[in-house]
Amino acid sequence: MGLVQHAGKNEAGDGLGSFHHAAARQLAAGRGMAARASVDALDSSWQCIQSDLFAWWNQHARDLPWRFGRATPWGVLISEVMSQQTQMSRVVPYWLAWMAMWPDAKSLADASTAEVITAWGRLGYPRRALRLQECARVVAQQYDNELPRTYEELLALPGIGDYTASAVMSFAFGGRIAVIDTNIRRVLSRVFLGIESRGGASTKPERELAERVLPKDASASVTWNQSVMELGAMLCTAKNPLCGQCPLAGSCAFLTAGRPGLGERRTRPRQHFLGTNRQVRGMVLDALRNIGVEQTSKNAEKNGATGQLATKKAGETSKVLSRDQVEALWADQVQLDLCIASLDEDGLIEILPDRSLRLPQ
Numbered sequence: 001m002g003l004v005q006h007a008g009k010n011e012a013g014d015g016l017g018s019f020h021h022a023a024a025r026q027l028a029a030g031r032g033m034a035a036r037a038s039v040d041a042l043d044s045s046w047q048c049i050q051s052d053l054f055a056w057w058n059q060h061a062r063d064l065p066w067r068f069g070r071a072t073p074w075g076v077l078i079s080e081v082m083s084q085q086t087q088m089s090r091v092v093p094y095w096l097a098w099m100a101m102w103p104d105a106k107s108l109a110d111a112s113t114a115e116v117i118t119a120w121g122r123l124g125y126p127r128r129a130l131r132l133q134e135c136a137r138v139v140a141q142q143y144d145n146e147l148p149r150t151y152e153e154l155l156a157l158p159g160i161g162d163y164t165a166s167a168v169m170s171f172a173f174g175g176r177i178a179v180i181d182t183n184i185r186r187v188l189s190r191v192f193l194g195i196e197s198r199g200g201a202s203t204k205p206e207r208e209l210a211e212r213v214l215p216k217d218a219s220a221s222v223t224w225n226q227s228v229m230e231l232g233a234m235l236c237t238a239k240n241p242l243c244g245q246c247p248l249a250g251s252c253a254f255l256t257a258g259r260p261g262l263g264e265r266r267t268r269p270r271q272h273f274l275g276t277n278r279q280v281r282g283m284v285l286d287a288l289r290n291i292g293v294e295q296t297s298k299n300a301e302k303n304g305a306t307g308q309l310a311t312k313k314a315g316e317t318s319k320v321l322s323r324d325q326v327e328a329l330w331a332d333q334v335q336l337d338l339c340i341a342s343l344d345e346d347g348l349i350e351i352l353p354d355r356s357l358r359l360p361q
């Protein structure tokens, strides 16, 4: 159904528009109870949203390798950690290589830290890789190499926050739980409340909304979480939502309201990358990865890892970046030394007595 038809349906008054306005006012003001009554009263409209969304999901969901029951719970967890701050499409080659090298928690727990940092490549925020290895050690030792199956136990693992624990419960174990990430918050806020989600920490009304609209059936709730998230990644993006292609265009309060405040953010604008400490830290890590460490682990050979990870020669030894090589990386030596110190503090590099650098052994 086209955009115009959808808009016409709304203007004709299917009840949803009045819900949007009332609920937006009430939830924005933090009066969740009254808005919940509105949600209950408009269950049939919500059913239309769900069926339109599920039809779109069935046709357009990306065939990512950790979806549709093809990955172990551990593989799902790896995909979720890698996808934080990084687009899923960029994650795919890293995830494939990673899972070929370390298909379970135990194999990752046994890897050298240098291998893990190298395999993380350019996914960004490399401390996540170290936390993942800590998590792997706990799972291997305390849970007999199987991910625990409760939200509380998952949340207690190193580096696992509310989002990742919820996502694993839903996507790996099929549990009924509201998953709340940036994409889901944005879509739900736009569709049901008609207002822009402006970032920052999730609010109580936003969490209440996510829980209220979650399908009661566990299997449907998984599809709901996945499809709302996918819509936010593919169509209902932060700055340029493609409303003309959206299956929810006829039901979307934000579109009906003229997309007020589109793209507004509560948080401060992102720091430019060029010249930042983040860039310098990335440069140092890249240099260390590129001079080569022993990368072809037995796991990679056994599991047929491809690409950069598998091209390193077996038996190649760990290498260091000499002080001269380090200094040649960045002109501002004060900033460079600050970044090296912070990488060392984070456990991402080792500084040797002659001030040369290497990845942790």
Ligand code: SF4
Binding pocket: 187, 190, 191, 235, 236, 237, 241, 242, 243, 244, 246, 247, 248, 249, 250, 252, 253, 254, 255
């Ligand atoms: S109609 Fe536009 S704003 Fe509304 S959910 Fe679809 S893409 Fe997002």
